[in-house]
Amino acid sequence: MTVARTGARARVLRTATVVALLCSLAAGCSSKESMFDDGKVHVGAKGDQPGTSFEPHDGEFNGFDVTVARELLTAVDVDSPYFSGVLSKNRAANLQNGDLDLVAATFSITPQRMKPQDEGGEGLDFVGPYASTQQGILVREEDYGQYKDHDDLDGRLVCVWEGTTSAQELKGPAYDKIRTVEEDDAGYCIKALREKRVDAVSTDQLILYGFMNVERGLRVVPGIRFGEPNDYGIAMLKGHREDCERLRDALRTYVNGNDWDRDFENNLPKVPKADRDEARPTPEEIDALSCRDKPSNAAVG
Amino acid sequence: MSGNRDTHNSVSGGQQQGGVTQAHTVNNLWVDLSKAAPSKPGTWLLILEVVGLVLAALYWPGGPLRQYVVFGLLCTSALVTAGCSVVTGLPDRGRGAPRPQQAEPRDAAQQQCGEKKGNRRKRVARVTFPVLSVLFSIAGLLAFQNVADTGEVPIEIRIDGAQPLNGPRSAPLTLTVPTPEEPREKLRLSLTTVDNEPSTGTCVHKTTAAVTAVTAGITPHAYYEVTAEDTVDFDLGGNKGELRFTFTLQTEANCSMRLAKATGTLHN
Incomplete structure (x- = not known):
């Protein structure tokens, strides 16, 4: 009897093992159809840019980028995305190595970033633009009157941070009279400006207006702008085109209603009306830059 | 043709077998071909x-x-x-x-x-x-x-003028099509305009250009909304010599673009 019972137990064990193996195989083989399926989406945001992408307390993020990301993810039934801090220079790398699913961190859409990796690009898809801005400068209030146009920056020391289009732009031959210093991120540049170690901070005007809102004694010079307009997009690694298009459709809806204006005003109240109008994307721009390997042609006719 | 008869005999007679027979047959076939060829x-x-x-x-x-x-x-x-x-x-x-x-x-x-x-x-x-x-x-x-x-004849196009093209008031470029060796009635121009610096923001989706014929007799005289990657077709109106066009960029302020590629195809 003992032998018979042992045999039956062994059979049950064997069957259970096979069932468990089959289940685990099935789970392993079933490809993750969408990054939104399990509701766990990891979003990278900046921690030191008040107004756009900011982490006032550990794990608590706010700003226009964060608001837009939350709104779009809610539209695709992801109610509680996980936000974590990301440095500008690490945005693409963190997506490429799988640490993050999305990046919403004043990330400019560029042809180089959109291009597939096998063509020498960074292999990212963008949902955007959700805002557009141009590069400008932030100076100390007491020096504000000294800056009227680009020539006033000749010989001055301007702080930029690594991995940004702003840093790239000032390397161009048109600005060879401007001296630049590169810091790790925005916070270091603001600190350096306050401590008078640099004359100005240069990055996108929207970011600078965000600082101006919380940093007393610093001011954006509206008349000084550089380079091509920067269009912000929410980035993801290529290979999720369907998810990308769902977010793009959600962005179109978001921009067409009043929500965009409300959220922009709440997060970036210091941005002048004209700049806000320029920042607002059109549906054509969203179509031209979202979920593509290269920017599409202008809509004509 | 006695050689031919030998061949027949050697094959049909079945005196040899397998690979040897086949090799012989191939050799004789070659002999047949070479003998028969001139006639x-x-x-x-x-x-x-x-x-x-x-x-x-x-x-x-x-x-x-x-x-x-x-x-x-x-x-x-x-x-x-x-x-x-x-x-x-x-x-x-x-x-x-x-x-x-x-x-x-x-x-x-x-x-x-x-x-x-x-x-x-x-x-x-x-x-x-x-x-x-x-x-x-x-x-x-x-x-x-x-x-x-x-048929279609590809033709090189020379681009003259200062690049990059900055903003809406950049000076036009001149596109010159040299006198073709084989003239045709029409010219198809394929133009590719790109951001001057691909690692900064893009203006491709905000950029068009006007392509205007300088050489008389070409129709249409101009295309005014040529997109960044576009093809336009001109009737050369019997022109068989050198052809000239101007390329005028229309883009937003602070956009820096470059006409990266201009290829032409002559056709009828």
Whole structure:
């Protein structure tokens, strides 16, 4: 009897093992159809840019980028995305190595970033633009009157941070009279400006207006702008085109209603009306830059 | 033709076996070919067609390969039929060999009848293949001539002017199409405008250009909404010499663009 019972137990064990193996195989083989399926989406945001992408307390993020990301993810039934801090220079790398699913961190859409990796690009898809801005400068209030146009920056020391289009732009031959210093991120540049170690901070005007809102004694010079307009997009690694298009459709809806204006005003109240109008994307721009390997042609006719 | 008879005997006689027999057969086939070649029309056709192909390659007009599809098909058909003509022109192998002695008289009659039918078929083939080959060759020649006269001809375009093109008030570029060796009625221009610096923001989706003909007689005179990657077609109005166009960028302030590529195709 003992032998018979042992045999039956062994059979049950064997069957259970096979069932468990089959289940685990099935789970392993079933490809993750969408990054939104399990509701766990990891979003990278900046921690030191008040107004756009900011982490006032550990794990608590706010700003226009964060608001837009939350709104779009809610539209695709992801109610509680996980936000974590990301440095500008690490945005693409963190997506490429799988640490993050999305990046919403004043990330400019560029042809180089959109291009597939096998063509020498960074292999990212963008949902955007959700805002557009141009590069400008932030100076100390007491020096504000000294800056009227680009020539006033000749010989001055301007702080930029690594991995940004702003840093790239000032390397161009048109600005060879401007001296630049590169810091790790925005916070270091603001600190350096306050401590008078640099004359100005240069990055996108929207970011600078965000600082101006919380940093007393610093001011954006509206008349000084550089380079091509920067269009912000929410980035993801290529290979999720369907998810990308769902977010793009959600962005179109978001921009067409009043929500965009409300959220922009709440997060970036210091941005002048004209700049806000320029920042607002059109549906054509969203179509031209979202979920593509290269920017599409202008809509004509 | 005694060599031929030897061949038949050696094969049908069954004196040798396996690989040796096959090797011998191949050798004899080559002997047959080389002996028959000068006198057989199929062989001459084949030689002429190969010479024709070499000449076509020497005088190749260029342009996209798709316009040579008909020419290619006709050449292949001509070569295949010429090849068939050579094969059918070879002496009989095996069929003319002595039959086994023990065949019944009725079988022999059937065999004779079959041989007659076979000979008739062969005579027809000997005439049909060369004729077809000649017809395909002539058609191929005409198709080649047609491509040479009217087919698409790629042409280099020179871009003059300062680049990058900054903002909406940049000076126009001049596009010069040199005098073509083989003139055509129309010109297709393919233009690619890109961001001057791909690692900064993009203006591709905010950029168009006006392409205006400077050379008189070209229609339309201008295209005003040429997008960053676009193709436009001009009727040259009989112009056979150098052609000039201007390329004027229309983009937003602070956008820095570059006309990266301009390719032209002349066609009818």
